[in-house]
Amino acid sequence: MLGQKLVFGFHGKTLPEEFKNLLREYKIGNVILFLRNVESAEQLRALCAEIQSLVQEETGYPAFIIIDQEGGMVTRLPQDAVNVPGAMALAATADPENARLASEITIRQLRGLGANFNMAPVLDVNSNPANPVIGVRSFGDEAERVASLGCAAIAPYAGSGVLCCAKHFPGHGDTAVDSHLGLPRVDKMEEALEQLELIPFRRAIEAGVPAIMMSHVLFPNIEPEQVPCTMSRRMVTGLLKQKLGFRGLILTDCMEMGAIRDYYGTPEGVVASIKAGVDLAEISSAFDLELAAAKAVNEAAERGEFDVEEIRASVEKILCYKKMLAAQAEPGLCNQPEDRRAAESMARQAISQISGTPFRADENTFFCGCADYRASGAANADGSAVTFPEYMANAFGAEGFVTEKDPDAEEIRAALRQAENCEKIILGTCNGHLFRGQLALAGALAATGKPMAVAALRNPYDLSQIPETVWKLAAYDYAVPAFRALEDIFRGGKATGVCPVKLP
Template identity: 40%
Template sequence: MKKIEEMTLEEKIGQMLMIGFPSAFYDDHIRELVTSYKIGNVILFSRNVQDARQVMDLCTDIQKEAIENTGIPAFISIDQEGGMVTRIYRGATYFPGNMAIGATKDPENAYKVGEIAGRELRTIGININFAPVMDVNNNPLNPVIGVRSYGENPEDVANFGINYIKGLQKEGVIATAKHFPGHGDTTVDSHLDLPKVNHGKDRLYEVELYPFKKAVENGVDAIMTAHILFPALEDSKVPATLSYNILTRILREEFKFDGLVITDCMEMNAIAKYFGTQKAASMAIKAGADIVLVSHTKELQIKAFENIKEAVERGDISVERIDESVRRILKMKEKYGLFDRPYPEKDKFDTTVGIEKHRKIAKAISLKSITVVKDEKKLIPLKTKNVLAISPETVPVSFVDDALMDRLSFARQFTSTFGGVEETISVNPNNREISVILEKAKDKEVVVVGTYNANLNEGQVKLVNALLQVNKNVIVVALRNPYDLQKFENVPTYVCAYEYTPLSVESVIGVLTGKYPAEGKLPVTI
């Protein structure tokens, strides 16, 4: 293992940066950063992923180059949260997301998901997962967390998150509790602007901070910061990522966290617009971050490197401060066996990744999550084929969503499985679309509508309320946020699937047609 005394300043700074690049192969972008700037860590996105086997080859190349150029194996990270944020979906097991797991009311399911995800990721060559999300989602209008959270109860979020962390880390993958100190109660997406959480200190400690404190007590090895203002914890112009009070005084000193503090991406508008990505890189390190994440742009990655170096050379950041983080990084790389076995375990691939046994567990958990909130007219199970099924196709609704494989349509899948007539709508249907559908709905015995964040898309609300005027037997299936019911309380039957994925669509159709019972319970209040 390389000793810190043998490292140059450039090599140390390289260990404190994590970068993304555009290709599904080891390209010139990453080659230049690893060769010329000794960058020691990489993040993978959907753009780097074709399928699980290709990712394994890519991880092999990344490690080979990192070891050759820096003498130290790389952290290779990904956001494999499950549900709507799943970067590797071909060839690996597809898991339900957090709110679906929360709806099973059994934290053991979070452990199972963490364990299998860890086993598969480590086999492929990934050693950090940017999961679990430990934000408490108590704001129905949150545009970026929502179903990525386990729910609205801080104790449940902590409990499910800790179980996931234990399962993942047991299999040799570092878990990352995010987004500290809590992105749950915001109405602004930090990819687009700088959110603010105005709660007082007591409330923040009881709700937002609680799951993170519990995660630290239970051995989480990494925490990702949030680009959010918390006036009760820090000067009202400094977001958590750049706050010494939040990262050092609260997280390090008060919570006694000695794992890795990793920033969320510094190219997000919450940082880039107000501070500048490169300048904020050295600000985050001064605040107490160990690894600065710059996910996309080569120029900004190089400028971040140079900005940190200049800050050290002019004495703005001490060498001791740099060494403290580098020691932590090297120690964590050693703890997770990267010096002994940095490479993917190719010989285990066929017996580990995406295997039938793992898929069965994922399917069973998905089925247990489907929640029938109400069924006043006993429309479930469906007793007729004279059904109109309506839904939009999957579309990403925030910057973290993945454009899932093929455009999925709940309505199409429903009719091909069960029968009936299908109508695919846009996410915000206009009056013309709505009147065409109303005509078709009049003579149907039951209308099944899949909504997709209707609480944020007025056209869907209009459609459902208009359908209730022409047909009394309407079943609404919320295919993402469970809060849609607030917009059409008169719907007789309301079902929550918590995500719009092949897995959840199959599960919800199984419940609607009576093949399976609905066992889920709401993890949030509607």
């Protein structure tokens, strides 16, 4: 039954034969999907059905079909399904019901497609503006707001046939390293976590969240063995299970992420996470690592390295939660017009004016900014196909100029030349506080003295480093719904959102 404790992913829009054989050999009970596996609603529905059929046939139980559908920056659904705004955008609407509504919409999409386990919401308090991986995925930098909105997002999942998962315990909001790429370290004591990071997780546990994901963060002042939370029995069993009293499913983040693969080894990390008390260990895509991990887990069991009673109880818990899953996809739930309208409305409500004097854009406006890019390992490999400057230039019949994500002096000079004959300037930034060439570009354009606006299309922290003469807006997402919302603002609409983080 060890295969029930493993979650594996794959590349491609159909199940590869070698992946099928791996599932058959080790009786793997669960599969995780990413945008790389998705082409359309019809294709995804067929893929989920094939996964369920294979896992049912090989294990006798349904599969958890897991997906990271947070909304906003982390979306995995096709264009003919409804993707909702992300957490920070929902918080910016200043309407707590939007967090609940976004979950209800997402549940309908997943029920309509056949996925049954959503790795959301993010309950990290984004207390570090330099955080490269959480940012707009968080409901904000105040624990109470994160807790309140997180619980609102969790509530609709109860009895829905779809599970949700709060992440990344005990908190990934105060890191300056992306755990997809390196090993984050937070030098806090447990008492400090109680004052901030643990508040949303405690509230979620009280609210009945069915699952919690561990973070790949090192807390050296709490865990003396110098292993990240995912592999720490002190954190998984001692803190989460025993001290906080959590009885639901405990998951790892992906074990092929750099924080585990490069520092501890993926197969070794999976074995350690199970020893720590984790219920479900996940590997996203690397077939060789999945095969090695499956072998390592079975060999560790044969050597008697696991607590047999603990493994039995964990598998029983997994199977108990599988009884709660929807039996089959209901296509009619997906991509309803009213859900699409509601998602667009939330994106519009989120637009926040930080400061400055509004103006209307027209054909004499110069639109500038970088294309979308993979801002962190959590984001999709391919960013938005539509760029902000091109969208706006097309909407207003104006000039658009697309830059690199970190424009150099030569590119800045080119942008200035392009802007010479315009009357107004609108720049879109995308985490310019991390790629400072964008801020240099903003400063150079502002120095022209022309009326100028800057829209932060991801983290709003960019705006604290923009000249005060500029009209500053936060949109929280590099996506077409946010572009449409900004277009309305630039045509004279009012920005009603309230930024949920403090700008330094």
